[in-house]
Amino acid sequence: MSNGENKTDVILIGAGIMSATLGTFLKELVPEWKVTVFEKLDSAGEESSNEWNNAGTGHSALCELNYTNEKPDGSIDIGKAIKVNEQFQLSLQFWSYLVKSGLIHNPQDFIMQLPHMSLVEGEQNITFLKKRFEALSTNPLFQGMQISDDPEKLMEWIPLIMEGRTSKEPVAATKIDYGTDVNFGALTRMLFEHLESKNVEMNYKHSVKDIKRTDNGLWEVKVHNNASGRIEYHTAKFVFIGGGGGSLHLLQKTGIPEGKHIGGFPVSGVFLVCNNPDVIAQHHAKVYGKAKVGAPPMSVPHLDTRFIDNKKSLLFGPFAGFSPKFLKTGSMLDLVTSVKPNNVLTMLAAGAKEMSLTKYLVEQVMLSKEKRVEELREFIPNAKSEDWDSVVAGQRVQVIKDTEAGGKGTLQFGTEVITATDGSIAALLGASPGASTAVHVMIEILNKCFPQHMKEWEPKLKEMVPSYGLPLMENPELITEIHASAAETLGLNEFGE
Template identity: 75%
Template sequence: MSNNGMKTDVILIGAGIMSATLGSLLKELVPDWKITVLEQLREPGVESSNEWNNAGTGHSALCELNYTPERSDGSIDIKKAININEQFQLSRQFWSYLVDKGLIKHPEDFVMPLPHMSLVQGEKDVEFLKKRFEALSKSPLFSGMEFSNNPDKLKEWIPVIMEGRHSDEPIAATKIDSGTDVNFGALTRTLFDHLREKDVTINYNHSVKNMKRTSDGSWELKVKNLESGTVEYHTAKFVFLGAGGGSLHLLQKSGIPEGKGIGGFPVSGLFMVCNNPEVVEKHQAKVYGKAKVGAPPMSVPHLDTRYIDNKKSLLFGPFAGFSPKFLKTGSYFDLIRSVKPHNVFNMIGAGVKNFSLTKYLIQQVLLTKEKRMEELREFIPEAKSEDWDMVVAGQRVQVIKETEAGGKGTLQFGTEVVSAADGSIAALLGASPGASTAVHVMLEVIAKCFPERMQEWEPKIKEMIPSYGRSLSDNPALAKEVLERTAKTLGLINSYQEA
C-alpha cells in the first residue's frame, strides 16, 4: 500500500480528551481494530483539553448551582444534577479500570481530591442554597455535603473569602470533600501515551482538508501533512470528529443530512490567575457562585484551586470574550466560513433571539482590569490588583439549531453528538460540561454508531464501568461501592457516609 492511500478501521480527528477516551474504549472492546488519529497541531491536548483552557473541575453538580434550578413553586429540581453526577461517575470508573489494569500508572498526575463549594449572599439565595442542600442530601451521590451560614464556620472553610468581609448581608455555603480537580491536559496526554503502546497510529501536523464517501460506504479523507507539505488519503469505515470547535467545519465537509441546519457561535474565555503565593496558599477549594440575572450559564463565577504542573494555582473567572475563531489556533474567518445556505436562517435567528447574550459579550469584552477586580472582590474583598494577571482560556463553539421548543436559531449550551443514520461518522459539538463527561458521551457515540455490536460488547463495558446501564442514585449500595472503590484506586478522599 502506498503512503498516499492508507486504510484503517477507525479514524479519530483531533487529539483531545474525547478522541483519547473513544480510542481507549474501542481498544478495550476490539483490540484488533486499527485506529488512526489525525491532529493538525504538534501534540495532544493543546486546545480545549489543555489544563489552561478549561476550569479543571470534575463536573458532578456538587457545587454548580445552574444544575439545580428552582421551580415555580419554590422547590428545587435536582434531576439534572443527578444526571451530571452519574455521568462523571462513569468517567471515574473507567479511569479506575485503566489504573487497576496497569494501563495508566499515576492517577495523581491528572486527578486530585479537592472540596467543592457553593457560595451565595442575600436572604433569598441563602434560602435557595439551603433548600438545594436538603434536596441533594437525599441522594447517595451527594452524601457528605455540609451546609453552613455561620460566619465562623465559613472562616474555617474559606478564610481568604471571609477576610475583610464586613457586610451584614446573609451569606452561606455548602461544602463536600469528595470533589475533584482534574487536569484534562495531563489526562489526555496520558491516554495518548497508552494508545501509542496499543499500536494506535498517531499523526500530528496532519490537517483534514476534505472527506467523501466511497463506493463501499467507507470514508476517504484528504489530509495534508503540514511538515512535508504532501497530501495523503486515509480511508476508514468509521470516522469520529473530535476536533473541538473545529468539528463543525468537518461535519459540514462530510455533507451528511444530519449536519444540515446546524451553526455555531464562538465564545472565548478568560481567567484571572493569582501571582501571590501567600494568597494561593490560603485557599483550598473550588467555590462556585451564582450567575448574575441575565447572564448565560457559562458565566457562573468561581474561585478555583488548581494543580497544574505539580504546582498549586488560584484562578478566578470566567470572563467572556469574543473572537470569530472556532479554535485558539484557528482562523478569524472560521465563523464566516461556517455560514452555509442550509444554516443561514438559524444563524440569523440566533442573532435576533440572543440580543441579550450579544450585549453581555460586548460588556465583557469592554471590561477593564479594575472592573474585573471588582467582580473578584465579591469573592475576595481584600484582593489587590497587583496580585492578579489575566490568562486567555479556550474557545468554545455553542451549537445553534432549530428545536421544537425554541424554533429556529436556538442556542444550545450543552454537548451534542451528531451522527450519520448508518453510524459511519459522528461529531461531537458544543461545550459544557464537556471533558468531565467524556466517557458517558463516547459510550453514547459507540451505542449510536455500533448498535449491532452492543450486545456483544456489553459484558466488557460492564467490566470497565460496573454501573453501566444502572442508576447509582437509585441504588445506594452500588453508589457506595463505586464511590469507595474509585476513590481508593484514584487516590481520592472518600467522604462517602451512609445516607
C-alpha cells in the same frame, strides 16, 4: 504533492480527551482494529483539553448552581444535577479501571480531591441555596453535603473569601469534601501515550481538509501534512470528529443530513491567575457563585484551586471574551465560513433571540483588568491587582440548532453528539460539562454507531464501567462501591470522610 490511499478501520480527528477516551475504549474492546489519529498541533491535549484552557473541574453538580433550577412553584428541579453526577461517576469508574489494569499510572498527576462549594449572598439567594441543599443532601449521589450561613464556620471553610468582608448582606455556602480537580490535559497525554504503545498511529501536524463518502460506503479523509506539505488520503469504516470548535466545519463537509441546520457561536474565556504564593496557600476549594441576572450559564463565576504540573494554582473567572475563531489556533474567518445556506436562518433566529447574550459579551470584552479585579473582590475582598495576571483560556463553540422546545435558532449549553443514521460517522460539538462526561459521551457513541457489537462487548464494558446499563439512582449500594473503588485506586476519600 500527494500520495496513495491509506486504509484503516477507525479515524479519530483531534487528539483531545474525547478521541483519547474513544480510542481507549475501542482498543480494549477490539484490539485488532487499526486506529489512526490526526491532530493539527504538535502534540496531544493542546487545545480544548489543555489544562489552561478549561476549568479543570470534575463536573458532578456538587457546586454548579446552574444545574439546579427553581421551578415556578418554588421547588428545586434536581434532574439535571443527577444526570451530570451520574455521568461523572462513569468517568471515575473508567479511570479506576485504567489505573487498576496498569494502562495508565500515577493518578495524582491528573486527579486530586478538592472540596466543591457553592457560595451565595443575600436573603433570596440563601433561601434558594437552602432549598437546593434540602433537595440534594438526601440523595445518595450527594451524600455528605454540608451547609452553613455562620460567618465563623465560613471563615474556617473559606478564609480568603471571608476575610475583610464588609458587606452587610448575609452569606451562605454548601460544601462537599470529595469533589475533584481534574487535569484533562495530563489525562489526555497519558491516554495517547498508552494508545501509541497499542500501535495506534498518531499523526501530529496533520490538518484534516475534507471528509467525503466513497462509492463503496467508506469515508475518505483528505489530510494535509503540515510538516512535509503533502496531501494524503485515508479511508475508514468509521470516523469520529473530536476537533473541539473545529468539529462544526468538518461535520459540514461530510454532507450528512444530521449535520444540517446546526450553527455555532464562539465564546472565549479569560481567567485571572494568582501569582502570589501566600494568597494561593490561603484557599483550598472550588467555589462556584451564582451567575448574574441576564448572564449565560457558562459565565458562572468561580474561584478555583487548581493542581497543574503538581503545583497549586488559584484561578478566578471566567470572564467572557469574543473572537470569531472556533479554536485558539483557528482562523478569524471561522464564524463567517460556518454560515451555510442550510443554517443561515437558524443563525439569524439565534441572533434575534440572544440580544442579551450579545450585550453581555460586549460588556465583558470591554472590561479592563481593574474592572475584572473589582469583580474578583466580590469573592476576595482584599484582592490586590498586582497579585493577579490575566490568562486567555480556550475557545468554546456553543451549538445553535432548531428545537421543539426552544424553536428556531436555540442556543444549546452543553455537549451535543451528532451521528449519521448508519453510525459510520460521529461528531462532538458544544462545551461544558464536556470533558467530565467524556466516558458517558463515548458510551453513547458506541451504542449509536456499533449497535451490532454491543451484546458481544457488554461483558468487557461492564468490566471497565461496572455500572454500565444500570441507573445509579436505583442502585445506591453501587454508588458506595464506585466511590470505595475510586478512593482506593485514584487516591480519593470516600463519601463524607
